[in-house]
Structure formats: C-alpha cells, structure tokens
Amino acid sequence: MKIQLNNIHKKFASNVVLSGVNFELLDGEIHALMGENGAGKSTLMNILTGMFPADDGNITIDGTAMRFDNLQQAEAYGITFIRQELNVWQNLTVLENLFLGKEIRNRIGLLDKAYMKKLATAKFAEIGIELELDKQVSNCSIGEQQMIEIVKSLMTNAKVLIMDEPTSALTEREANVLFRVMQRLKQNGVAMVYISHRMEEIFAHCDRISVMRDGVSVSTSPIAATSFNQVVREMVGRELSERFPARDVHIGDEILQVEGLTGDKFKNISFSLNRGEIIGFAGLMGAGRSEIMRAIFGLDPIISGAVKINSQQLRINSPEDAIKNGLGFITENRRDEGVILGFSIRDNIAINNTHNYVRSGLIDSQAENKFILKLTDKLLIKMASVNLDVGSLSGGNQQKVVIAKWLGNKPQILIMDEPTRGIDVNAKREIYQLMNELTQNGVAIIMVSSELPEVIGMSDRVVVIHEGTVAGILTRENLTQEKIISLATGEVNAFT
C-alpha cells in the first residue's frame, strides 16, 4: 500500500495551518515526520485519517484517489492514528480494551472470552511482547497502555500506524520495547509514520524522514542522506548552534533543605538546593520523582521528614502555603493540571496573579493587561492576542503560558516537572534560556526530566531516584548518561 498526500491545504478560521504539503508513505517503511510544534504534522495526519477534510489537495492510495470521512473509515482501511493522549479505557481490563466495540460473541450471543484471549495472545507472540490480559488498564504503565493501542489496531489488521510522540512519556527501557515491536511490525509489512521531537530515536530507527515547517513540506530524504544538524536547520529554518545555551553559574546560599522526607511512594529523601542552582531529578517513570515534588508543594501528605526554606522548618499543607513560601510548581500534566483549556491566555495567567493588580478589591483591567503583556513578552509567547483560547496555541506556547503564570509570583524556588515534554526544539531552547536567566537572578530550580540529554545539559547536580529512594547525587564533574542509567535502574549504589 502506497499512500500519497498531494498539495494539501487546510485553514482553521483565518489561521492557515497547511499550505501545499506533500507526503508519501511506502509499504513497510518507518517514516519520521518532523517539524516544530505548529508546523502542521498532526493536522496533516488528522486529514489522512478522516478527522477533518482538507480544503484542497488529494489523497491517493496505490494510485487511486481516496477520502475518509471519519476515523472509522480510515481504520476499516487499515490506517490507525495513535495519539499522544492515549485512547484507552482505564476502568477496563487489557482484554476488554483490545476488543472494545469489536467483541467476539459465541453462538448464544455472550462474550467468547476464551477465543478473544487466544487471538490476543497470538498477536502478542507475533510482535514479541507479554502482557497480562486480565490486568486493569489503570494498573498498566504508560508503555503498556501504548502497546494496548498498538495491538488493538493490529487486531483489525492495520497496515499503517501513525504514532504521535509515542516515546514522550516512556522510559528508555519502555521505549526500547516499542522500537523492537516497530521493527517486528516493519518485517510484517506494516508502514509507520513516526512523529517525534527526539532526534536520537529517529536516526536510530527510521528509514526516511520528512520535515515540515510552517505548514509546508521542506524535504524528504533517506535517513542516511541527511544529518542531525541538517534536520534541525530545516525545521527551524536556521542553524541552531547548540541545544543547551551556555550559562554563567553563580551558586548562592542554600535556600532549600529536604531532610528524610517520606511519603506514600517514596522514603527518606534528602537533598539541598542553593540559590542560582538547577538540580535535576532523573529516574525511571514511576520511580516517585513527581510524587516527591507534589509532597514538597503541599499537594500530597508527608508521613515524616522536614522541608526547610532558608533554614526555617515549614509546615506546608497546601499549595497556598507553598506559594506563600516562595515555591512555584509546573507539573508534568500540562493539559490536566497546567492550563485551563477553553480559557483565554489572559485568564490562564491571571489565575494566581490577580493580587498584583487589584485596586480596592476590584481588578484593574488596564493594569492587568499591562501585567500580562509584560509576562507574555518576556516569554516570547507567539499569539495574536491575550484573549485567544489557550488551547489554540501550540504545546510549546501553552507551556510558556504555564511558566508565565508562575513567574508573575516571583518564586524563589521553581519546581519544573518535565518542562519541555512534547514541545519543539526552538521552544525548548527558549525555555532553557529562561531557566538560565532565572538562575542568574538567584532563583533555584528543581527540574524533573526523563530526557537524559536535558538532565545532563542543564543541571548543576543530579539527584537520581530509584524506587522511591535517592540512589545517588551526581555533581557536574561526574555526570554521564551511563552513571545516571545504572543508578536509576538500581544496578549500582552510588555510596558503595
């Protein structure tokens, strides 16, 4: 099956998203689709899978023109789109998810569980994974949930799999399982479109690469014929001299001490943080890094241990307490806990900043606009107006809105959980630059990240968490990918 998208155009309201994009997918290839957020990758794939129609241009499959009116039609044709937000039912079991809407019944009309299990097990064997079929999905890891989606599409004999940022939430180990499965599928003739921001993965696993920029196709070439730098150049339209901007490190006094902190998912966590310092938190998904941050910020209860700011022991029972003590928290779930979708950019930033421009109990709209524009300017948020729905922004700009919201409070300690997850190279660099500026003004940053290059590139020290405990604290001099991985997987103990 050879799919061709020719000269695709798409406009949302007055916003041109695609203006003449071409894309080709061959049988059994893994085709990377790259571009900054807002370049139009997801829109293009949504058009292919019938989510919405193109304004102009056509799609051909093996030479004949084809148009899907909805996702079901595309699926029936063997084309499946696995989105970043996984489409699984947490309250059902793995088996129930695999056959949802396509349940197999026996002669008297009841579910034929044994037969469905047999089919599922055969599929698992075919792609070389193991998964307990009666397990409830809410107990499955993100990686396992992704496998469920992939296998689900294979149950209907998918010939084309489109994956949007499949590894953004996976640990290295889980990602490796995914790559193995992808290779297996490729041998079976399944074609894959792989949307990702992670260069290393793409160069290791993909056959061809297409780059989009601002709604147009820039290039398509075999992986061997291009390079990391060339792709970045094509994506951003200019040379990106380095991924991590240089920074003048000025470590100041100690501002935060965490001593023997124990909670539900972690125990005996101790570390300290200085003004002007970035401390990285590395570890596998589920190691308890986010839970530690939530406890420090007063969202989850602390069983024992102490949090001291400026050597003063504090009782932080709620985010309000934390904010009063100079903390800020950018969580990993931008859509669930960061932005309020459907609200304007202004209202999103205003949520914890109104005290800055309230005059005798009432909001001074002029002062508010000034205040908010100052923040959006500082963060280089690309937008037509602060009255726009925050949901209309790209992921990178949404993340900047969340950061802007916190900067209005002038935090002394900023916790950033996966600050650049799922956002493009350019926006990443802008956020790194901003982190550098903050530290130069004496702000201390805790950065939780699953991207090792980021952890190594940005941190002054790295705390590695393994199964809820501190496996080791690495300083800049002895910071390597290998050391972090071996600590994170529990293979070595830093103290021995």
Add this chain to the structure above:
Amino acid sequence: MHLHKKLIEKFLPFIGFIVLFGAIGSLNHDFLAPMNILNLLRQVSINALIAFGMTFVILTGGIDLSVGAILALSSALMAGIMLHGCDPIVAIIIASLIGALFGAMNGVLVTKGRIAPFIATLATMTIYRGLTMVYTDGNPITGLSDSFWFQVFGRGYLFGLPIPAITVIITFVIAAIILNKTPFGRHIYAIGGNEKASIISGVKVNKIKIMVYAINGLLAALAGSIVVSRLNSAQPTAGTSYELDAIAAVVLGGTSLTGGHGKILGTLIGALIIGTLNNGLNILGVSSFYQLIVKGVVILIAVFIDRRKATS
C-alpha cells in the same frame, strides 16, 4: 461572516427572548399592557434571584437542588421570629444569613465531605424541607406584620417599578461585578474550568466553593423574604421545585453545566424567558398542563443549540 456567526451565538439567548416576547405580544395585546409587564417583572424576580445564585454554583461545576427547600425553611424561620416581635427588616437580614448558613452547609458537604454536589444537595433538600415541616407543623405561619417597610419589600413600587424587580437589578449588578471584576469571581470560573490546575495554582478551592454555596443559600432566602412579604405569610411548601426553574434559567442563559463558562446576564435573560413563557401562555389561555410541556421543549431546544455551538 465568521464574526457574524459568533456575534449571533453570543446574543442567542437575548434574540430568543425578543422573538418569544414579540410573538406572544402579537398574539395577544394584553400581554404588552404596562400592568402586565410590571406583573411579569415581579413574577420573574423570585426565579431570577435564585438563578443568580445557581449561576455561581454551576460556574464552579456544581449544582444545588436544595434552594427551594432553603427558601421555605428560611421563610418559616423569618416568619417565626417576626411573630416573636422581631423587626421585619432585621428579620429579612437574619433570614438571609440563615439561608447563607444552610448554603454553606452544602458547600462543606461538597468540599470537606467530598460528596458529589447532586447527591449532597439532594439529601439536604429533603432535610431542609423536613425541618420546615417540623418547625411549621405543616401549617402556614400567618398574620405577620403591618409594617410599611415589610409590605413594600414584596409588594411596593419605586419609580414605577416593583421593588422585587429593583432588588433583582441591584443583585444583578453586584453579581456581575463579583464575577467579572474580583479575584473571587475569576477563581469561580477557574475552578469550573480546571479544578486541578486551580488547586496547584494556589486557589483556595474549598473556601471558594463553600462561599459560592453560601451565596446561593443567601439569595434563595432573600427570594423567600419577598415571597413572605407578598403573601404576608410563610408556607411550608413554598419554593417546591424552584431549583428546577433556576437551573433552567441558567441553562437557557447559555451557562455550561460542566462549569467555567457562562454569564450572569445570560441567566437574567434565561429567567425572563421562563417568566415570559409562564405569563404569556397564561394570557394566551394555554392550559397549565400544556405549559409544562412547552417549557420542557424550550429547554431542550436551548440545550440542543448550545450543544451544536460547542461542537462546531
């Protein structure tokens, strides 16, 4: 073109109201008589006041089924203290505060008790109604007061307008300022838009929710005092199913039941639509049985249009 569509969508409840008003008026000219319009405004005022409070609650993503019962209980208590010689104006203030307290109870159950608003207020609706019955022994409390100020509150006119309508206008202005111009109002919207994000941003979600339910109780009690003044008595069955008319007004006004989106002006128009239907259908001689059906259909149409707006 696109802007046009948006503008029309924004003013849809208002357009609906004008069309309805014009249609009934052209069918029967008595409807447009000044006396009837003033009558209509007074009829609307009770529902409008309750619906304003309900808007606050629904904006946070909640619901309050107990307002009708709060109205009855606070009116009974108001009448009770008046019989013991309390000054009527003081009685109105005390009744409103009692209403706020009952409302706050709902808020506590929803936040600290972590009970779904629908269930919590379903339970308190029954409890408050039961307390009313116990207090009044199931009988109306009558013969309250000849005080001028008390009678004026439900029956009087100022500048040619019924006093209850003026109460509604003042409440409307205050509610609009609170929702649009204060941090408290912003936080109400934020909670309905994304409660998790609000908590993390340091919004005092529990406190605000309790206050919102208290406001709802307060306005129900205020509406109750208007009823008491108009009837010069407190009825144990007063306010029955008023919560439904209030929710209908909020929904007709375009406020989203999932919270976060809506305007107090919409609710005012929603209440006017319901009032116009009640009054107009009466004048047109439509039997009250059919009136119920028409009201239900209008609500369905409004929600249907709203749904299409949301998906387009």
